[in-house]
Amino acid sequence: MPIKLPADLPAYDVLQREGVMLVSEDEAARQDIRPLRIALLNLMPKKIQTENQFARLIGATPLQIELSLIRMSEHKTRNTASEHMASFYRPFSEVKDEKFDGLIITGAPIEHLEFDEVTYWEELREVFAWTQTHVHSTFGVCWGGMAMINHFHGVQKHILDHKLFGCYRHSNLAPASPYLRGFSDDCVIPVSRWTEMHQTEIDRNPELTTLLSSDDAGPCLVEDPKHRALYIFNHFEYDSGSLKQEYDRDVAEGVPIHVPMNYYPNDDPTQPPQNRWRSHAHLLYGNWVNEIYQSTPYYMAEIGG
Numbered sequence: 394m395p396i397k398l399p400a401d402l403p404a405y406d407v408l409q410r411e412g413v414m415l416v417s418e419d420e421a422a423r424q425d426i427r428p429l430r431i432a433l434l435n436l437m438p439k440k441i442q443t444e445n446q447f448a449r450l451i452g453a454t455p456l457q458i459e460l461s462l463i464r465m466s467e468h469k470t471r472n473t474a475s476e477h478m479a480s481f482y483r484p485f486s487e488v489k490d491e492k493f494d495g496l497i498i499t500g501a502p503i504e505h506l507e508f509d510e511v512t513y514w515e516e517l518r519e520v521f522a523w524t525q526t527h528v529h530s531t532f533g534v535c536w537g538g539m540a541m542i543n544h545f546h547g548v549q550k551h552i553l554d555h556k557l558f559g560c561y562r563h564s565n566l567a568p569a570s571p572y573l574r575g576f577s578d579d580c581v582i583p584v585s586r587w588t589e590m591h592q593t594e595i596d597r598n599p600e601l602t603t604l605l606s607s608d609d610a611g612p613c614l615v616e617d618p619k620h621r622a623l624y625i626f627n628h629f630e631y632d633s634g635s636l637k638q639e640y641d642r643d644v645a646e647g648v649p650i651h652v653p654m655n656y657y658p659n660d661d662p663t664q665p666p667q668n669r670w671r672s673h674a675h676l677l678y679g680n681w682v683n684e685i686y687q688s689t690p691y692y693m694a695e696i697g698g
Contacts, residue, residue, distance in 0.1 A: 399481065401480070402444070402481055403441050427691065428456075428457040428458060429457070429458050429459065429686060430459050430495075431451055431460055431493065431495040431682075432493045432496045433460060433462055433496075433497045434464070434497065434520065435462060435463070435482070436499045436537060437499050437500060437501060438471070440470060440473040440478070440482075442632075444462065446631065446635075447497055447499075447678075450630060450679075451497075451678055453678075453679060454679050456682060456683075458682070461493070462482045463485055463488055464483070464485070465513040465516055466484035466513075466516060467484075467512075467516070468512060468513045485516060485519075489523055492696040493696070494529045494530070494689045495528065495529065495531070495682070496532070497532045497534060498520070498531065498537035498538075498541065499534050500536040500537050500628075501537070503536065504536060504552075504587045504588045508543055521540075521541055521544045521545065524621075525620065528696070528697065529689040530623075530681070530685050530689075531620070531622045531623075532625070532681060533623070534630070535586060535625070535627065536586075538623075538625050538626055539624070539626060541624055542595075542615065542624045545617065545620050546600070546601065546617075548594045548598070549590075549594060550589070551588060551589050551591060553587055555651075556586070556587050556651075557586055557609075557610050558584065558585055558650070558651065558654065559583075559654025560584070560655040560669065561581065561582060561609050561610040561627075561655070562581055563580055563606060563610070563613050563627075564578070564605070564606055564608075565577065565578050565579060566605065567603075567604045570602075571680060571684055572614075572623065572677060572681060573604055574680050575676045576673060581669045581673075582613060582627045582670055582673075583631040583636055584607075584610050584627045584628065585635075589611045590612055591612075592612045595612055595615060600617060600618065600619045601615050601617055602615065604616055611626075613627050623681065625677075629670060629674035631670075633667075634666060636653045637653075637656075640662065
């Protein structure tokens with residue numbers, strides 16, 4: 394079964410051209426099944442690009458997915474047209490009485506700020522608490538994952554003296570985990586951040602289990618069963634050209650930046666980058682959606698009970 398998207402959402406045409414199975418709202422209404430309701434709390438500045446990336450991954454399963462786009466209530470984006478935001482996004486204040494099978498909380502380019510310095514931090518903490526009563530499973534990504542693990546467990550983010558930037562090899566630490574079903578012993582994941590989480594601090598919390606980790610980039614994917622959450626600090630969702638866009642932007646603006654590691658053939662930025670993470674990205678998000686499907690209540694009212 395396909396992912397259900399509004400026919401006029403830009404991601405609809407993009408994913409249709411890629412062969413991702415899609416269904417319009419009218420077509421979905423004629424199917425006598427309950428779709429999985431998954432929400433995307435999009436904190437990234439390039440909203441449309443991020444919508445495409447996550448819709449592509451969660452839409453590649455045999456299940457019907459109904460994707461809802463959410464924004465912080467008072468925060469105004471400067472990088473996406475107001476018409477797009479008004480047409481497709483609802484503020485958290487309008488959805489807090491609804492229930493969802495899954496929620497993805499994206500990263501945000503605000504790593505240099507302390508959590509409590511973020512303008513929408515108090516509302517985001519409200520979102521974290523809300524997930525425990527209104528969401529069956531939550532996936533925090535990059536800064537979103539760091540913020541969530543800090544909220545629930547006090548794990549701190551630490552500023553690096555250089556940007557971790559490139560494609561880093563990660564070890565599969567939990568081959569029996571249902572979230573890593575089908576994973577190789579190791580895999581490559583795009584990384585782009587100025588902060589890190591320390592494994593020693595994660596290990597102080599017996600409720601947390603690290604599933605993927607890198608000798609060079611540190612812990613990556615952490616499971617938190619008590620809060621029905623996964624935290625990933627890197628970017629499986631990235632397109633082939635995402636790191637290139639960041640690199641070219643910084644070069645054009647004169648910002649000091651090194652060539653992303655293990656990304657271009659022979660580390661030569663004049664060559665087209667190689668995508669070596671796509672299959673594992675689909676595995677991870679497909680496994681997450683499948684685990685939701687296997688365990689979420691049939692009646693939405695029972696979610697979070």
